Amino acid sequence: MTATPWKVSLHGGHSGEFCDHATGSLREVLDAAIASGFKTYGVSEHVPRMGEQYLYENEIELGWTVEKIVADFERYGETIFQVAEEYADRLTVLRGFEIEVVPHNSYVELMTTYRQRFHFDFMVGSVHYLNDTSIDGPPKEFERAMESCGGLEALAIQYYERVAEMIRALKPEVVGHLDLVRKNGHLYGAVDTPAIRDAAEAPLEAAREHGSILDLNTAGWRKGLDSPYPAPWLVRRATEVGVPFCFGDDSHGPDTVGAGIPEAREYLLQNGVKSVTVLERHGDAIEKKPVRMD
Numbered sequence: 571m572t573a574t575p576w577k578v579s580l581h582g583g584h585s586g587e588f589c590d591h592a593t594g595s596l597r598e599v600l601d602a603a604i605a606s607g608f609k610t611y612g613v614s615e616h617v618p619r620m621g622e623q624y625l626y627e628n629e630i631e632l633g634w635t636v637e638k639i640v641a642d643f644e645r646y647g648e649t650i651f652q653v654a655e656e657y658a659d660r661l662t663v664l665r666g667f668e669i670e671v672v673p674h675n676s677y678v679e680l681m682t683t684y685r686q687r688f689h690f691d692f693m694v695g696s697v698h699y700l701n702d703t704s705i706d707g708p709p710k711e712f713e714r715a716m717e718s719c720g721g722l723e724a725l726a727i728q729y730y731e732r733v734a735e736m737i738r739a740l741k742p743e744v745v746g747h748l749d750l751v752r753k754n755g756h757l758y759g760a761v762d763t764p765a766i767r768d769a770a771e772a773p774l775e776a777a778r779e780h781g782s783i784l785d786l787n788t789a790g791w792r793k794g795l796d797s798p799y800p801a802p803w804l805v806r807r808a809t810e811v812g813v814p815f816c817f818g819d820d821s822h823g824p825d826t827v828g829a830g831i832p833e834a835r836e837y838l839l840q841n842g843v844k845s846v847t848v849l850e851r852h853g854d855a856i857e858k859k860p861v862r863m864d
């Protein structure tokens with residue numbers, strides 16, 4: 571197999587071992603990454619949401635509690651280190667986690683503490699909540715979030731403000747699915763109005779300032795959107811501002827490892843992005859490196 575140095579995913583690798591809505595074991599996910607031709611693969615399991623009110627319906631049905639998801643994540647933090655060593659001769663496993671911005675008044679400290687405690691290589695900064703309500707869940711929950719914000723446009727504007735605030739507070743290596751607001755938002759109207767496009771400038775500026783990489787996240791296609799996250803206008807604007815991209819397969823089991831990456835490369839090239847930025851581990855240090863795709 572020819573070497574494809576641009577083929578690195580920095581968001582995904584969720585597994586049924588640590589996550590209610592993923593399948594397979596972590597090792598099965600990594601075996602799938604090897605089979606799919608990855609030489610470096612970033613795993614970014616979800617942090618627990620600290621509060622009963624944030625438990626997913628599925629978790630409640632399974633009888634899971636906050637204590638249970640906290641324990642699962644702590645087990646992940648230890649396991650990912652052992653597994654990365656175990657795979658080191660075949661695959662560079664980057665040890666990461668995907669954050670939550672809840673509870674709003676304590677998430678920064680919680681995420682910082684997790685990062686230090688488990689010596690993670692990288693962080694995926696994602697906003698899945700507004701006003702304590704998920705914007706990533708079922709539409710009826712998104713409707714509650716819209717009510718709390720005062721409509722779709724106000725929600726989208728507030729969303730981009732929260733993303734910018736999160737980037738400034740945590741300086742994540744990777745920003746996850748920058749326009750996640752499209753996932754449910756497109757069902758209710760336009761999520762690229764002039765006011766929304768203006769609001770999206772703040773996270774782009776914050777990403778540029780703090781050196782964060784945007785995740786070109788292929789899950790958008792799997793959620794039935796006409797483009798991955800982020801949409802073409804955001805890809806072009808990010809490039810104008812000087813914010814780089816990486817790939818994120820956002821895999822939630824072996825079957826989605828590497829999904830959509832060749833198409834995502836084409837998509838980036840079509841939108842004027844000629845290189846992606848990958849992460850490399852050198853000893854204890856993580857370094858960013860741009861890699862051409864053409």
Ligand SMILES: [Zn+2]
Pocket residue numbers: 584589591616822
């Ligand atoms: Zn997930």
Ligand SMILES: [Zn+2]
Pocket residue numbers: 668696698746747
């Ligand atoms: Zn996410």
